[in-house]
Every structure is written in structure tokens, then in C-alpha cells.
Amino acid sequence: MVDVITYDVVQVTILSLYVSGSATILGALIGVPLGAAIGLKEFGGKGLLKTITYTMYGFPPVISGLFIYYVFSRAGPLGDFGILFTPTAMILAQTLLVIPLVAGVTISSVSEVDRNIKNTVLSLGASDRQATFTVIKEAWVGVITAVMIGFGRAIAEVGAAYMVGGNIEGKTRVLTTAIMLETRMGHFEYAIGLGVVLLIVACGVFLFMRWLQERELL
Amino acid sequence: MVAREGTTVNEILRTEGLTKEYGKKVAVSDVSISVNEGDVIGIMGPSGSGKSTFFRLINMLEPPTKGTVVLDGKEISTSDSDVHMTRRKMALVLQKPAAMNRSVFNNIAFGLQLRGIEDEEVERRVTDYLGRLGLAESKERNARSLSGGEMQRMCFARSVIVEPKLILLDEFTANLDPQNISILENAVRDFVKRGDAAAMIITHNPFQAKRLCDRSVLMMDGEFIEQGETSKIFSSPSDERTKAFVSGEMVF
Ligand SMILES: Nc1ncnc2c1ncn2[C@@H]1O[C@H](COP(=O)(O)OP(=O)(O)OP(=O)(O)O)[C@@H](O)[C@H]1O
Ligand SMILES: [Mg+2]
Numbered sequence: 001m002v003d004v005i006t007y008d009v010v011q012v013t014i015l016s017l018y019v020s021g022s023a024t025i026l027g028a029l030i031g032v033p034l035g036a037a038i039g040l041k042e043f044g045g046k047g048l049l050k051t052i053t054y055t056m057y058g059f060p061p062v063i064s065g066l067f068i069y070y071v072f073s074r075a076g077p078l079g080d081f082g083i084l085f086t087p088t089a090m091i092l093a094q095t096l097l098v099i100p101l102v103a104g105v106t107i108s109s110v111s112e113v114d115r116n117i118k119n120t121v122l123s124l125g126a127s128d129r130q131a132t133f134t135v136i137k138e139a140w141v142g143v144i145t146a147v148m149i150g151f152g153r154a155i156a157e158v159g160a161a162y163m164v165g166g167n168i169e170g171k172t173r174v175l176t177t178a179i180m181l182e183t184r185m186g187h188f189e190y191a192i193g194l195g196v197v198l199l200i201v202a203c204g205v206f207l208f209m210r211w212l213q214e215r216e217l218l
Numbered sequence: 219m220v221a222r223e224g225t226t227v228n229e230i231l232r233t234e235g236l237t238k239e240y241g242k243k244v245a246v247s248d249v250s251i252s253v254n255e256g257d258v259i260g261i262m263g264p265s266g267s268g269k270s271t272f273f274r275l276i277n278m279l280e281p282p283t284k285g286t287v288v289l290d291g292k293e294i295s296t297s298d299s300d301v302h303m304t305r306r307k308m309a310l311v312l313q314k315p316a317a318m319n320r321s322v323f324n325n326i327a328f329g330l331q332l333r334g335i336e337d338e339e340v341e342r343r344v345t346d347y348l349g350r351l352g353l354a355e356s357k358e359r360n361a362r363s364l365s366g367g368e369m370q371r372m373c374f375a376r377s378v379i380v381e382p383k384l385i386l387l388d389e390f391t392a393n394l395d396p397q398n399i400s401i402l403e404n405a406v407r408d409f410v411k412r413g414d415a416a417a418m419i420i421t422h423n424p425f426q427a428k429r430l431c432d433r434s435v436l437m438m439d440g441e442f443i444e445q446g447e448t449s450k451i452f453s454s455p456s457d458e459r460t461k462a463f464v465s466g467e468m469v470f
Pocket of ligand 2: 313
């Protein structure tokens with residue numbers, strides 16, 4: 001039975017981790033500062049921006065895929081990059097999904113840090129940037145949670161990965177798209193087997209992060 | 219304070235017509251004061267009269283609606299790009315003590331580290347303050363686990379240790395027992411003894427004002443309705459509202 005799967009499951013798993021891991025890191029690099037800025041600064045339209053961020057939690061992966069597909073398609077504005085149907089395109093599409101989640105959870109965590117902490121830090125002579133950094137540190141557990149939720153969304157989604165990746169064997173096939181393929185071909189055992197791998201990978205990453213956190217390495 | 223023969227007393231802080239409105243609410247209204255080196259000034263007044271807001275304006279944590287703050291001879295503004303450098307000349311102990319999620323040592327060291335002071339010097343000064351304020355044994359504890367009194371002493375140490383020109387203390391001994399109060403009051407006396415610094419103290423306790431402050435002001439509905447020698451405010455108030463406030467506050 002095993003010979004039905006002709007592609008390398010290990011490689012597919014590694015690609016999943018690479019694509020979703022990169023999307024999470026990119027999304028965190030953008031989403032954490034964005035969320036901190038929205039959460040800590042006072043400006044007109046702040047409430048609206050928060051609402052938009054929270055609404056984007058529900059942003060459908062297919063729409064993100066469609067957007068990246070359009071932008072990087074041959075006729076699209078960035079078509080010359082030729083990254084459609086490569087892991088890079090998948091990373092970008094997933095990054096779009098990760099950003100609002102990370103930003104949103106960061107907004108809530110920094111808002112929960114006592115407003116007095118920021119004033120205390122400022123009154124001790126910190127610059128605005130140093131104060132923001134200190135508040136992010138105070139909200140650290142929440143920020144890490146935000147990043148983990150972001151990773152959870154990226155590794156689990158299939159729509160964006162399929163649209164801009166194309167599920168090309170040996171090139172852009174990841175766990176979720178492979179499961180879809182096997183199911184469609186009626187190979188339920190393999191689909192379930194891959195599903196178990198996906199579950200182990202996703203939960204394993206979460207467990208590892210928890211482990212780091214408990215040892216205060218994160 | 220009276221200038222000694224042959225010396226001039228330098229002005230540390232001056233506010234002119236300082237005003238803060240929150241929508242229709244006028245929290246601070248046209249407030250002017252001058253603070254010299256060596257001064258310890260008491261700010262009293264009922265709850266909601268604008269005392270804490272006044273301190274936040276001085277410390278440039280919020281922009282005033284109107285008016286100016288002159289610190290060490292220079293007019294300052296929240297929109298200055300180097301406002302945090304100006305702020306380093308003052309220290310504000312907030313009404314609600316807030317601890318960063320780190321050790322007592324690292325909380326107290328924070329301001330010194332921001333100023334790029336070397337580790338050995340930081341260690342030396344923090345240890346000195348820990349001892350002075352009876353916190354030596356709590357050095358390694360997470361600051362969030364401190365008791366109320368320990369927390370207030372830590373917050374005080376954390377602000378004073380940077381040796382500001384002006385310290386703003388917002389009800390810094392509220393809820394404390396007499397022993398803690400006297401530790402902190404003595405620390406304020408030590409602080410101004412340096413000679414080139416000043417303190418402003420918000421307090422609801424007229425006896426504390428009498429003990430510590432040469433001059434006091436009485437704030438009501440955002441205005442300074444009385445300003446002068448602390449004892450005079452209590453013995454011969456000029457404003458009717460002061461009389462009512464003073465008689466109320468003095469009854470225990
Ligand atoms: N950010 C704000 N937005 C709206 N109103 C505010 C704000 N900060 C303070 N106020 C209002 O301004 C007034 C003065 O408040 P402030 O905290 O300065 O009083 P206070 O004299 O320190 O009182 P207390 O003795 O109770 O500490 C109050 O009516 C308060 O509700
Ligand atoms: Mg107050």
C-alpha cells in the first residue's frame with residue numbers, strides 16, 4: 001500500500017514547516033510592532049483600526065491566495081518576479097493571514113499592561129521607542145501566544161497554499177495540499193496518515209514553544 | 219526658601235497658566251507656580267481637583283491645553299523630539315505604584331541603565347538604595363510580589379536614584395504605616411538636602427505637609443486657590459473654600 005505515495009513525505013513535511021514557519025516569522029516581524037503601535041499610541045481612528053484588525057481574523061485564506069495570485073500573475077503588477085507557484089508565494093500569502101492575528105492579539109496584550117507602566121517607564125527617562133519595547137516585554141506571554149496562534153493558522157490552511165503554490169510534487173506540495181490530493185483520489189488511509197503527521201507537527205511546535213516558555217528561554 | 223547671603227537661588231520649575239481640558243471638563247485651570255532649588259512644596263486639595271493631572275503635565279506625559287512649563291530655564295513641550303532627555307531631569311512617582319515584571323533590583327536599576335551608567339556603578343547605587351529603604355532582602359524577588367509598603371518604597375527608590383533636579387511625589391505614603399511613612403519622609407529630606415534639587419508632594423495629610431513642606435498650595439476644581447507658607451494656609455486661610463476644606467481635613 002505504501003508504494004501508492006510516490007512523493008517524499010518527509011520533504012513535504014519539511015516544506016510545510018519552512019513555508020508556515022517563515023510566514024509566522026515574517027508575520028510576527030510586521031504584526032507585533034504594528035499591534036504594539038495600535039495598542040499604545042493615541043490617534044484618531046484608533047478604534048476603527050482595531051475593529052478592522054479584529055475583523056481580519058476572519059480573513060479567508062482563499063482571498064489571501066487570490067490576492068497574491070493576482071499580484072504575482074504574469075499580467076499582475078509584480079508578475080516579473082515570477083514567484084507564482086513557488087514556496088515564496090505561499091509564504092507571502094500565509095503572511096497576510098498571520099499579520100492580523102498576531103497584530104490583534106498583540107493589541108489586546110499590550111493594552112492589558114497597566115497604563116501606569118508606560119507612564120512609569122517614560123517618567124524614568126525612556127524614549128518612546130524604549131517605552132514601547134518595555135511594554136512589549138511586559139506583555140511577552142501574550143505576544144508569544146499571538147505568534148503561536150499565527151503559526152497554527154498558517155500550518156493548517158490549505159486554500160492559499162493551493163492557489164499560489166499549485167501542489168506541485170517535489171516543489172510546492174505541503175501537508176495540507178497533499179491531504180487534499182489523497183482524499184480526492186480516494187486514498188483515505190494516506191490522507192488520514194498525513195493528517196496525523198500534520199497534527200503531530202502542529203502540536204509538536206506548540207509543545208516545544210511551551211517547553212521553552214516554561215524554562216523561561218522564551 | 220530664603221537665599222543665603224551672597225548666593226542666588228536658582229529656579230528649577232515654573233509653570234505659567236497651565237491648563238488641561240478633557241472635553242468639557244477642566245482638570246487643571248490656569249495654574250502658575252515657581253519652584254526653587256531646595257523647595258519642598260505641598261499640593262493639597264480634594265479628590266478630583268486636578269493634582270495628579272498637574273504632575274503629568276509637568277512631567278510632559280500629556281500636552282497641556284494651554285500654558286507653559288519652564289524647566290531649568292528652558293521652556294519644554296511634549297512635542298520636542300528630545301522630550302525624554304528633558305524628562306530625565308525630573309522623576310515622577312505615580313499615585314498608583316506600578317512594578318515592571320522583573321526583580322526589585324532590575325526595577326530600581328532601570329533608570330540608571332537607560333542613562334548608560336556602568337554596571338558596577340549601577341550595582342553600587344542600587345545596593346545603597348536597597349539598604350536605605352529596607353529592601354535589601356527583597357533584591358532578587360519579582361517586584362510584583364512586594365507588599366504595598368515595599369512596593370511604594372521601591373517606586374520611590376526607582377525614581378530618586380537617578381538624582382533628578384525635581385521629584386514629583388503623588389501620594390507617595392498613602393496607605394502606609396507610620397514606620398514606612400517616616401522612612402520615606404526622611405528619604406525626601408535627604409534628597410533635598412543635596413541643595414540643588416526640589417520636591418513637590420501631593421498629599422491628603424495636612425500633618426505631612428506641615429512636616430515636610432515649606433510652602434503649600436491648595437487646589438480646587440483645577441485652580442490654585444491658596445498658595446503660601448504651609449502653616450499659614452492652615453492657621454489663616456484667605457479663601458472661604460480653604461476654611462471649609464481645612465476644617466474638614468483636620469478632623470480625624
Ligand atoms: N484622561 C482623562 N480623561 C478624562 N478625564 C480625566 C482624565 N484624567 C483625569 N481626568 C479628570 O480630571 C479631574 C482631575 O483628576 P486628577 O486625577 O488630576 O485628580 P486628583 O486631584 O489627583 O484626585 P485624587 O486626589 O483622587 O487622586 C478628574 O475629574 C478626573 O476624572
Ligand atoms: Mg491623584
